[in-house]
Amino acid sequence: MSDNPYEVLGVDKTASADEIKKAYRRIAKQSHPDLHPGDGAAEARFKAAGAAFELLKDPEKRARFDRGEIDASGQERPQDRTFYRDFAEQQDNPYRRGPRYEGFGDAEDIFAEFLRRQAGGHGQEQGREQGRGSYSFRSRGADAQYALEVPFLDAANGGSLRITLPGGGNLEVKIPKGVADGTTLRLRGKGGPGHGGGAPGDAYVTLSITPHPVFRREGDDIAISLPITLYEAVLGAKVEAPTIAGPVKVTIPRGASSGQTLRLRGRGVKAAGRPAGDQRIELQIVMPKEVDDELAAFMERWGKTHAYDPRKGGRTRA
Structure with a gap:
């Protein structure tokens, strides 16, 4: 499998952020481990797509990758070793080869070891053990990528869902009230375990909101179509209408027509930091099945x- 994130997602290098997101979501849905238990190839595609999306969705990381400054895993690319070779030959360089440093080998060996240690990657820390010549490394755990389908009402009202992990465990995901389709949640410390005492990685969960048979979301407004009888339209009536918070009574005005819209203020989606939207009810006059x-x-x-x-x-x- 290619390690080029553009090839992994099947997009061109000039693809827009929206095209990259759509490509990732498509692969994540097709290859999710929950849909293909025991399929190692599907799991590998899922993980590779997640890693590619994580790099390309960040404009700064994407630009650095395009310039060749970092690789597909987000690690710094080693600089040209001629820089270190030239540095090693400077007269005032304390690491320059000479009688006092015979035990270290030549300068190129020294800087080869330096580069090896530098290539430890993002989140690694190097610490010399007391009284010994060896080194130990602490490495932050890998980030994990997941896709989660969220029922419409859970997305509107908030809730909590669980993801079944490939290893058989569970991960609880709290769904914020009013979350939008395509949102990616970051769960700190819920990724892969660290190494050598390093911190665990994070989990990134991309949400896909499933459609509802009754409700439609338009911004923060909720829209529904409400069937009414001929006599309710002619005479007016009080009828029950569904809302995302439960049923309420609404008044059908006398002489109502199909397509006429009623508005329930504040009965729409209430997302954090924004006022609640409204619910719009479009009336539809439905004739009896048989006209006697x-x-x-x-x-x-x-x-x-x-x-x-x-x-x-x-x-x-x-």
């Missing part, structure tokens, strides 16, 4: 004296 003789006869009589043409915007008497 009594209704037909009444409408014939009524139409003879109250004929009107809504397509012309006016009423015409017979």
Whole structure:
């Protein structure tokens, strides 16, 4: 598998941030370990896509990768060794080869060891053990990438879900109230374990909001279509309407028409730092499945004296 993040996600180097996000989400959904238990290849694709997305979604990291300053894992690329060779030959360099430093080998060996230690990567710390010539390393754990489908109402009202990890464990994810589709949550310390006493990595969870059969989200507003009867539209009525917080009673005005919209202030999504949106209710007059003789006869009589043409915007008497 290629280690080039653009090739891993299947996008061009000129791809926009939105194209990169869509490519990652597609691969994450197709290859998630929960959908392919025991499939090592799918798990590898999932992890590779997560690592590629983590690098490319950060404009600064992406630019540094494009310039060749860091590799696909985000590690610094070693500088040209000729710099260190030239430095080693300077007269005032204390590490310059000479009789006093015969035990260290030549300068290139010294700086080869220096480069090896420098290549320890992001988050590593080097510490010399007391009284010994060896070195120990502490390394921060790897970050983990997950994709999580969130039910519509959990995204609107907040909640808590669990992810089943490849190793069989669980990871609890708290869903913020009013979270938007495509949001990536960072769970500090929930990634891979550290090494040598290093801190654990973080977990990044990208959320995908599942559609709802009744509710539609438009910004922070919630929209629904509410079916009403012919007589409720003619006479007006109080009927029950669903909201994301539970059912409420709404008033259908006398003479309501299909397509007419009622607004419930503050009944929409309440995200942190923003006022709650509204709920919009679009009325739909639904005729009975069968029009019986009594209704037909009444409408014939009524139409003879109250004929009107809504397509012309006016009423015409017979």
